[in-house]
Amino acid sequence: MKICVLVKEVPDAAVEKRINPQTGRLDRSGEKNLNPYDTHAIEAAMQIKEGGAVQVDEIVAVTMGPESATRALHKAVSLGADRSIQLTDDALAGSDVQATGYALATVLQKESPDLVLLGQQSDDGECYTIGAIVADHLQMPSLTQVIKMDVNDSALRCERQAEYGYDTVEIDLPAVISVGDAINEPRYPSLKAIMGAKKKPLEKMGSGDAGIDGSRVGADGSMVQCGNFKAPPSKSAGEIIEDEDTNETVERIVAWLDERKLI
Amino acid sequence: MPGILTFALHYEGAFNKNSLGAVTEASKLARELGTEAHAVVVGENVPDELASQLGAYGASKVFRVQAPEGLAQPVVDAMAKVMTDNGHDYALFGGGLLGFEIGAGLAARLNAGVTMEVTAVDVEDGRLVAQRPILGDSAISESRYRGKGIIIGRLNAFEMQQSADAGSSATVEDVQVELSPWSTKARMVTRGEQRGADVDIEGADILIAGGRGLGKAEGFETLEQLAASFGGNSAVAATRAVVDAGWYPYAAQIGQTGKTVAPKLYLAAGISGAIQHKVGMQASENIVAINKDSNAPIFEFSDLGVVGDLNKIVPKLIDAVKAKKGG
Ligand SMILES: Cc1cc2nc3c(=O)[nH]c(=O)nc-3n(C[C@H](O)[C@H](O)[C@H](O)COP(=O)(O)OP(=O)(O)OC[C@H]3O[C@@H](n4cnc5c(N)ncnc54)[C@H](O)[C@@H]3O)c2cc1C
Numbered sequence: 068m069k070i071c072v073l074v075k076e077v078p079d080a081a082v083e084k085r086i087n088p089q090t091g092r093l094d095r096s097g098e099k100n101l102n103p104y105d106t107h108a109i110e111a112a113m114q115i116k117e118g119g120a121v122q123v124d125e126i127v128a129v130t131m132g133p134e135s136a137t138r139a140l141h142k143a144v145s146l147g148a149d150r151s152i153q154l155t156d157d158a159l160a161g162s163d164v165q166a167t168g169y170a171l172a173t174v175l176q177k178e179s180p181d182l183v184l185l186g187q188q189s190d191d192g193e194c195y196t197i198g199a200i201v202a203d204h205l206q207m208p209s210l211t212q213v214i215k216m217d218v219n220d221s222a223l224r225c226e227r228q229a230e231y232g233y234d235t236v237e238i239d240l241p242a243v244i245s246v247g248d249a250i251n252e253p254r255y256p257s258l259k260a261i262m263g264a265k266k267k268p269l270e271k272m273g274s275g276d277a278g279i280d281g282s283r284v285g286a287d288g289s290m291v292q293c294g295n296f297k298a299p300p301s302k303s304a305g306e307i308i309e310d311e312d313t314n315e316t317v318e319r320i321v322a323w324l325d326e327r328k329l330i
Numbered sequence: 331m332p333g334i335l336t337f338a339l340h341y342e343g344a345f346n347k348n349s350l351g352a353v354t355e356a357s358k359l360a361r362e363l364g365t366e367a368h369a370v371v372v373g374e375n376v377p378d379e380l381a382s383q384l385g386a387y388g389a390s391k392v393f394r395v396q397a398p399e400g401l402a403q404p405v406v407d408a409m410a411k412v413m414t415d416n417g418h419d420y421a422l423f424g425g426g427l428l429g430f431e432i433g434a435g436l437a438a439r440l441n442a443g444v445t446m447e448v449t450a451v452d453v454e455d456g457r458l459v460a461q462r463p464i465l466g467d468s469a470i471s472e473s474r475y476r477g478k479g480i481i482i483g484r485l486n487a488f489e490m491q492q493s494a495d496a497g498s499s500a501t502v503e504d505v506q507v508e509l510s511p512w513s514t515k516a517r518m519v520t521r522g523e524q525r526g527a528d529v530d531i532e533g534a535d536i537l538i539a540g541g542r543g544l545g546k547a548e549g550f551e552t553l554e555q556l557a558a559s560f561g562g563n564s565a566v567a568a569t570r571a572v573v574d575a576g577w578y579p580y581a582a583q584i585g586q587t588g589k590t591v592a593p594k595l596y597l598a599a600g601i602s603g604a605i606q607h608k609v610g611m612q613a614s615e616n617i618v619a620i621n622k623d624s625n626a627p628i629f630e631f632s633d634l635g636v637v638g639d640l641n642k643i644v645p646k647l648i649d650a651v652k653a654k655k656g657g
């Protein structure tokens with residue numbers, strides 16, 4: 068079985084300011100990292116490989132992103148992927164989610180994976196949708212937010228929480244699954260794995276190499292135009308108590324609640 | 331005629347409140363555009379009485395499709411066919427999980443633009459413009475569509491409302507849809523399983539909610555004591571993270587795939603304040619948060635934020651509330 072894991076480079080969560088107050092635009096500078104939700108997808112692939120229920124021949128990390136995204140692939144490899152693919156091309160800049168999903172699906176098609184795994188969301192885009200888009204382009208069944216997955220050679224048994232409680236769904240392979248962050252506790256990479264990550268095969272390709280139709284990607288090929296960023300209606304900031312002396316903190320909380328007749 | 335198509339999710343004989351919100355919103359927008367709002371219902375033998383109810387919320391026509399329920403891809407097949415055959419320009423979804431999956435699949439199928447987590451939709455020059463909060467709700471971005479547009483609402487963004495001619499029922503049209511081969515490769519084994527005890531939190535005036543910051547399932551025992559110290563109409567609620575972990579019953583979960591509440595007091599302990607949680611509790615009258623991370627998003631929408639370790643604060647708070655009550 069071959070598993071492809073989609074991973075993305077995102078701004079580090081510790082970088083606090085994500086919008087530039089001067090320009091009102093997205094601030095894309097600062098530290099970048101592997102999308103933390105994707106580490107659950109890599110871990111899920113590793114657990115299938117190590118679980119022994121099926122034979123996993125290869126785990127391939129795939130990303131679409133700028134030059135710097137190579138580091139996210141190195142991280143993915145240090146966490147267990149055997150090799151990686153980076154789709155990178157200026158022509159892809161400005162792609163909306165649909166165009167991104169199309170481009171990724173085109174790369175995946177060549178790999179003909181038995182299973183495609185994704186994270187539940189990207190930490191910056193928070194679209195929750197790439198999985199379902201990729202699945203439709205690949206003509207594969209799919210499910211998102213999966214928190215338990217049992218694998219055999221031809222099918223998966225998945226559990227996830229939906230509108231009315233927990234659903235259990237059986238899905239034939241090949242399939243596209245996005246995993247929720249409750250599915251596992253991702254491991255930390257060993258020092259050896261970190262050192263070795265750069266030596267594992269990394270294939271870079273442009274959109275032409277991947278067979279992507281240039282008219283369907285990039286800002287011009289995208290069907291949504293986003294813009295006019297504006298500030299949300301301001302909500303008066305709440306009161307903040309820094310807990311230094313807990314007895315005093317608790318007194319203040321009780322007084323606050325009492326004032327509002329909540330006790 | 332171009333128009334707006336919505337998906338109406340139903341379960342055990344009733345429509346989903348957020349779907350009815352989407353139908354309401356679609357009919358309002360359709361009126362402004364001078365067109366009609368329609369809906370798709372999918373299921374095994376959906377009765378006329380159920381399907382036609384959507385008329386009361388402003389749908390003039392309901393397309394009924396015989397296909398498996400609770401999975402997204404058969405609905406993508408159904409909506410793609412209906413939109414293509416009838417020339418709908420837009421699809422609109424209420425908040426939820428299936429709406430994300432169906433909307434995304436539909437965008438791929440129709441090469442349409444898609445926007446999720448939409449909080450408002452306006453009509454501008456005869457086209458729809460969707461507003462979406464981004465970057466942890468610190469900014470709002472507007473989406474415009476070059477071709478067909480797929481708009482997925484945020485939970486509770488669209489309020490359901492019966493239209494003026496509420497007595498009207500929609501015409502129901504049966505549509506034969508041939509499912510894509512891949513849409514038949516997922517099968518529902520069990521649906522809507524309720525994990526954990528059947529607790530009732532919806533009527534509570536005081537909700538004490540716990541998240542992953544509790545560290546372990548036993549943390550909820552302390553929160554139950556805190557709730558009890560308030561006495562009367564209080565209960566304990568939870569985030570998806572801890573429900574998925576099996577620390578607390580699903581029936582107590584607040585948020586996108588859980589309950590929506592608006593108690594007098596919502597006290598959140600060890601909860602980060604993710605959007606999917608916020609949408610289920612932001613209408614609470616008073617929000618108090620205890621979190622050790624001063625950058626936690628929950629402080630952006632709390633009335634009282636306490637930056638500190640809940641393990642230190644909560645036990646003392648229980649005693650203090652009891653003392654106050656007693657005194
Ligand atoms: C499609 C979809 C649907 C979803 N539906 C829901 C839903 O219905 N409901 C829901 O809640 N979530 C939902 N989520 C998940 C949501 O995105 C978050 O992952 C979840 O709400 C996080 O839960 P949490 O706050 O308990 O955990 P975390 O985000 O891990 O936050 C834990 C917090 O505890 C704090 N903390 C840790 N230790 C302490 C301490 N000792 N003292 C004080 N504070 C401490 C930390 O600083 C942190 O802020 C959904 C997600 C998706 C993608």
Ligand SMILES: Nc1ncnc2c1ncn2[C@@H]1O[C@H](COP(=O)(O)O)[C@@H](O)[C@H]1O
Pocket residue numbers: 073074075102104105108129130131132167171184185186187188189190192193194195196197198
């Ligand atoms: N540019 C990208 N390259 C590779 N994978 C991506 C990309 N964008 C999103 N993904 C994957 O899709 C998941 C969901 O992202 P999103 O739909 O943006 O919230 C992420 O966790 C990744 O696994």
